[in-house]
Amino acid sequence: MLDLRFxxxxxxxxxxxxxxxxxxxxxxxxxxxxxxxxxxxxxVEELRRERNEIALSAKQSKRPTDEQIARGKELKxxxxxxxxxxxxxxDQVVALQKAIxxxxxxxxxxxxxxxENVVVKEVGEKPVFDFxxxxxxxxxxAKGWIDKERAAKVAGARFAYLKGDLVKLQFAIINFxxxxxxxxxxxxxxxxxxxLDVSTKxxxxxxxxxxxxxxxxxxxxxxxxxxxxxxxxxxxxxLQGSAEHVLGAxxxxxxxxxxxxxxxxxxxxxxxxxxxxxxxxxxxxxxxMHQFDKLEIESFSDAASGMNEHLLFVAIQxxxxxxxxxxxxxxxxxxxxxGKPNARGIDMDVWLPGQGKxxxxxxxxxxxxxxxxxxxxxxxxxxxxxxxxxTNDATAFALGRIMVAIIENYQTAEGNVRIPEALKPFIQSKxxx
Numbered sequence: 069m070l071d072l073r074f075x076x077x078x079x080x081x082x083x084x085x086x087x088x089x090x091x092x093x094x095x096x097x098x099x100x101x102x103x104x105x106x107x108x109x110x111x112v113e114e115l116r117r118e119r120n121e122i123a124l125s126a127k128q129s130k131r132p133t134d135e136q137i138a139r140g141k142e143l144k145x146x147x148x149x150x151x152x153x154x155x156x157x158x159d160q161v162v163a164l165q166k167a168i169x170x171x172x173x174x175x176x177x178x179x180x181x182x183x184e185n186v187v188v189k190e191v192g193e194k195p196v197f198d199f200x201x202x203x204x205x206x207x208x209x210a211k212g213w214i215d216k217e218r219a220a221k222v223a224g225a226r227f228a229y230l231k232g233d234l235v236k237l238q239f240a241i242i243n244f245x246x247x248x249x250x251x252x253x254x255x256x257x258x259x260x261x262x263x264l265d266v267s268t269k270x271x272x273x274x275x276x277x278x279x280x281x282x283x284x285x286x287x288x289x290x291x292x293x294x295x296x297x298x299x300x301x302x303x304x305x306x307l308q309g310s311a312e313h314v315l316g317a318x319x320x321x322x323x324x325x326x327x328x329x330x331x332x333x334x335x336x337x338x339x340x341x342x343x344x345x346x347x348x349x350x351x352x353x354x355x356x357m358h359q360f361d362k363l364e365i366e367s368f369s370d371a372a373s374g375m376n377e378h379l380l381f382v383a384i385q386x387x388x389x390x391x392x393x394x395x396x397x398x399x400x401x402x403x404x405x406x407g408k409p410n411a412r413g414i415d416m417d418v419w420l421p422g423q424g425k426x427x428x429x430x431x432x433x434x435x436x437x438x439x440x441x442x443x444x445x446x447x448x449x450x451x452x453x454x455x456x457x458x459t460n461d462a463t464a465f466a467l468g469r470i471m472v473a474i475i476e477n478y479q480t481a482e483g484n485v486r487i488p489e490a491l492k493p494f495i496q497s498k499x500x501x
Contacts, residue, residue, distance in 0.1 A: 069166050069289075069441055072102065082168060088178050088403040089169045098164040105157040112150050119143045166289075170438040172403050173375075173412040179402025185415070186402065191386070192395035194419050195477050203422030204475040205353035207483055208234060211501075214354060225351075226343060226358040233501035237474070237487075238361065238467050240494035242336060245363050245388065245464050246273055247494075249334050255384075262383035266376045271334040271365060276314040278337060279305040284317040287442040289409040296344045311335035311364035312461035319368060320443040324457065326450050330369040330377060334464060337362060354468045355427070363464035370447055371437065374458030375412075378434035381462040382414050385430045388464065391490040394473050395419040397426055409438045418469075422476040429469045432462035 075082050079095050086093045122140055126132035132140070177186050195201075208214040213234035219227040230238065248254050249271040256268040282304050285291040290313045291306070298307040308314050315335045324331065343356045350356040365384065369377045382398070389396045399415040406413035416430035437456035440446070446454045478486040478500075486500045495501075 069438060070168055070170065071441065072161070072165060075099075075165070075168065076102070082171070085171050085403075086169055088172065089406070089408070090180070090404045091167070091169050091408065093168045094164060095168070098161060098168075101157055101161050101164065105154065105161055108150055108154045108157060112147065112154055115143055115147045115150060119147065166442075169408040170411050170436060172406060172410075173434070175400075176406060176412055177400060177402045180404050182402070182405040184402045185405055186400045188398040188400050190395070190397040191390070192393065192419075194395045195421055197421065197479075197481075199481045201421040201476065201479060202483075203353065203420075204472040206422070207475055207479055207485065208353075210483055224358075226356065228354055228357065230354075234471060236495055237471055237491070237501065240487075240491045241465055241467060241470060242363065243494040244391075244491055246334065248388065248391070249365065249384070249464065255380075258383050258387045259380060261387075262379060264376055264380055264383065266373065266380050267330050269330060269332060271332040274311075274315065274333045274335045276308075276311055276318070276335050276337055278308055278314075278339075280308050280314050280317060281305060284320060284443070285313065287320065288313055288316050288439055289442075290316075292408075293344070296342045298340045298342065307340040308337065309341050310339050311337035311362055312366050315364065315366035316439055316459055316461060317443060319445045322445060323454065324368065324445075324447040326370070326447055329447055329457065330367050330373065332365065332367045335364050335366065337364070354472065357468060361467040363467070364461060365464050366459070366461045368440075368445065368447075368457045368459060370449075371455065371458050374434065374436060374460065377458070377460045378412060378414075378432060381432045381460055384464070385414075385416050385432060385462060389416060389418065389430075392470075392474065392488045393490075394477055394488075396429075399428075407433065409433075409435050411436045411438070416463075418473040418477075420473060420476045422479075427469070427472075429466060429473060430463040433460065435459045435461075 075095065076099055079099065083095050119140065122136050126136050205214065213230065213232055215229040215231060219229050250273065252268050252270050255270060259266050259268060279300065285306055291297065297309060300306065315333050338359060338361050340359055343358060346356050365381060367377050396416050396418045399417060401413035401415060410433045412434040414432045415428050417426035418429045420427050436458050439459050440456040445457050447457050448454055474488065475485050478488065480486060484500045487495060487498050
């Protein structure tokens with residue numbers, strides 16, 4: 069969430085940013101309640117001080133006077149009332165403060181919907197076929213790689229069995245990404261190409277928990293909308309919706325040494341979403357599934373390097389797509405589409421010839437200190453001060469979507485799928501499946 073002092077000192081800017089993001093918030097009420105909270109807090113502190121003075125005086129005299137006893141009882145009752153009111157006000161202030169979205173970065177385009185996102189560039193040549201290209205599901209179903217009928221029998225709609233060579237392809241992609249992002253020399257190359265002066269510290273691979281507690285999910289500001297999440301019955305646990313939800317929360321309440329940053333993680337997790345509100349959309353194939361596997365990258369950095377971390381993450385996404393020789397476009401998300409905790413957001417859309425359009429495969433989000441304020445994830449600077457860290461997360465590959473892109477872009481007239489050169493060392497050097 070935003071710093072309360074920042075909100076008070078920049079009310080007009082905060083109101084405008086919330087409006088541009090599409091959030092209805094009451095900044096004036098927040099300030100009014102905070103004013104009352106401050107007054108009550110001052111009163112509570114005065115009452116506590118007086119009570120302590122009476123207790124000390126009674127202790128020194130070894131026997132309290134009737135007047136001290138009476139005043140002590142009066143203070144106790146008054147203090148109890150004031151502390152209850154203070155707790156009510158504190159809860160109300162925090163609730164309103166949590167509702168206010170992060171401030172968008174200066175270069176975020178203002179827009180009312182995703183239709184006003186800005187295409188920054190298109191990269192790569194769209195494949196030209198001498199036959200009518202099929203969509204991924206036609207190819208995969210014919211090969212026996214995807215079985216949604218039996219999955220529906222076992223688990224319901226929007227689940228699938230992945231089988232055979234498609235499973236081999238998925239693990240080849242995983243190994244390719246691990247090999248790439250744990251190499252300092254590769255990261256140096258990516259940073260140099262992007263013109264970024266950043267740390268080249270490699271990513272640490274992580275297999276995170278697939279569940280997360282309510283308070284941490286909420287602190288990450290990724291719990292909402294709840295109707296798109298899966299709650300574990302009779303437990304204070306939710307199935308995470310993406311690896312960064314549990315990666316970003318892992319250092320809650322901790323303090324990094326300045327030399328520890330940036331701390332970078334590459335997380336692989338099976339994730340779960342209800343896909344609420346998408347009934348009837350993308351029912352064919354494996355685009356919108358309740359269960360899907362993702363490789364996500366997460367970093368914790370100081371404030372000075374937070375934006376460059378974001379730009380590095382975008383450069384990494386481009387590098388991965390270029391290594392697979394997939395045609396893509398870079399899209400800067402507008403204010404209404406970047407999300408509540410995000411200050412900036414970039415999407416990568418890959419061309420799918422079987423569908424004849426670009427589809428989103430990657431997102432890179434920069435949250436500044438919006439998440440770390442509630443998580444209380446901080447860094448001790450070289451001067452000994454404690455500061456909130458900045459967080460970034462991004463998709464390395466959503467495995468289902470990137471396999472869809474490979475199947476459709478590398479299909480052959482015979483119904484096979486050629487293997488991108490970068491993946492061949494990780495799939496027994498097969499030329500096609």
